[in-house]
Amino acid sequence: MNQSTQSITSWLDHLQVLTPPKSITLIGAGNGQGTLAQWLLQQAHAPHITLVEADARQFASLQRTVAEHGSAKQFTLLNEVVAPQDGMASFFVASSTAESGLLQPEALRAIWPNLQTVEVQECQAVGLKEFLGLHLQAAHADNALPAPVESAINSQWLILDCLTAGSMLDKVADKLALVDVLIVRVLLDTEESAKAAQIPQASTNFVKSMLRGQGLAQAAIETTRHPAIGYVLFVRDVRTALNNQGKKHQDEQQQAEQKFMQLALTHATTERLSAESQTQAQEYAQQAAKLGKACDEQARLAQERQAQIEQLTQAKATAEKQAQEQAQLAAQLGKARNEQSKALPPKLKFGSEANIDDFINDIAPFFITTPSLT
Numbered sequence: 083m084n085q086s087t088q089s090i091t092s093w094l095d096h097l098q099v100l101t102p103p104k105s106i107t108l109i110g111a112g113n114g115q116g117t118l119a120q121w122l123l124q125q126a127h128a129p130h131i132t133l134v135e136a137d138a139r140q141f142a143s144l145q146r147t148v149a150e151h152g153s154a155k156q157f158t159l160l161n162e163v164v165a166p167q168d169g170m171a172s173f174f175v176a177s178s179t180a181e182s183g184l185l186q187p188e189a190l191r192a193i194w195p196n197l198q199t200v201e202v203q204e205c206q207a208v209g210l211k212e213f214l215g216l217h218l219q220a221a222h223a224d225n226a227l228p229a230p231v232e233s234a235i236n237s238q239w240l241i242l243d244c245l246t247a248g249s250m251l252d253k254v255a256d257k258l259a260l261v262d263v264l265i266v267r268v269l270l271d272t273e274e275s276a277k278a279a280q281i282p283q284a285s286t287n288f289v290k291s292m293l294r295g296q297g298l299a300q301a302a303i304e305t306t307r308h309p310a311i312g313y314v315l316f317v318r319d320v321r322t323a324l325n326n327q328g329k330k331h332q333d334e335q336q337q338a339e340q341k342f343m344q345l346a347l348t349h350a351t352t353e354r355l356s357a358e359s360q361t362q363a364q365e366y367a368q369q370a371a372k373l374g375k376a377c378d379e380q381a382r383l384a385q386e387r388q389a390q391i392e393q394l395t396q397a398k399a400t401a402e403k404q405a406q407e408q409a410q411l412a413a414q415l416g417k418a419r420n421e422q423s424k425a426l427p428p429k430l431k432f433g434s435e436a437n438i439d440d441f442i443n444d445i446a447p448f449f450i451t452t453p454s455l456t
Contacts, residue, residue, distance in 0.1 A: 102129075105239070106239040111243070165210070166250050190281075243313075264293075
């Protein structure tokens with residue numbers, strides 16, 4: 083789309099017919115007297131509109147403005163500080179109340195010499211990403227239509243009327259797919275605004291760089307009462323968005339196919355390793371069975387040897403007992419012979435051993451009978 087010299091509100095009148103919004107969110111609504119806030123108040127058949135203002139005094143004025151207009155039912159008013167991210171933030175109250183915000187007024191001295199800080203308030207801020215997740219209505223999440231076609235049916239409009247918009251957009255790329263019309267307050271690319279180089283994130287070029295690849299094309303620029311500050315209108319280019327989404331889906335399909343091939347290769351490798359593991363397990367089981375059988379055989383042999391040792395030990399004990407008994411018997415016989423020898427007459431002589439034995443037999447009855455040695 084080419085840049086237009088028409089006012090942004092004129093563009094909005096046309097866009098409201100071409101792409102009717104399902105919801106409109108204005109962050110930085112001020113006291114409700116600004117150009118964009120007044121245009122919203124004039125839309126008798128407008129959808130639900132959310133107006134957000136951080137400054138408490140400006141917010142009170144905004145409430146009165148909406149109430150006086152008599153269309154409060156279609157508006158949601160929020161007194162919140164919206165920042166690039168969640169957390170504590172410094173809110174600068176400026177000498178020109180319309181310039182109060184998260185940007186320190188002294189940063190604009192190059193283009194606004196008399197602007198200064200009146201008060202600094204530390205407050206809890208909500209990140210734009212989280213804010214949009216809560217308040218920007220999702221366009222039929224269960225719809226099977228491609229996002230660009232679906233957004234044309236359920237259009238979402240977002241207006242960031244603050245010079246910190248560039249920093250916020252840097253954090254919400256995934257949420258911009260829900261936005262079809264975007265208006266951003268910026269420092270225009272003029273020689274005068276170039277002097278304010280210490281805040282490049284407020285420039286038009288920076289905002290355009292944040293939206294590159296999002297399917298939002300610049301449609302118009304409008305200067306405010308300050309020549310270095312203006313509004314830039316971006317409108318979703320459905321054809322480009324469809325092409326980008328088609329390329330994205332093609333890339334996702336290629337990635338899915340690559341992932342599938344990797345999973346298939348991993349599965350095949352796992353199957354092979356599993357088969358090898360099973361084979362090894364069977365071999366180990368066979369080896370374990372052999373070792374178990376060998377251990378059982380060794381145990382059996384050990385038991386047999388132990389039984390043999392016990393038998394030999396018992397036989398040895400029996401032999402030792404018999405030897406001891408024989409030794410006792412021999413001692414008794416020796417003693418008996420000695421006693422018999424002493425009982426013989428001193429001068430009795432025998433011609434031979436046979437005569438001695440005959441003699442013993444003859445006199446045996448006259449002696450005390452010896453115990454049986456058998």
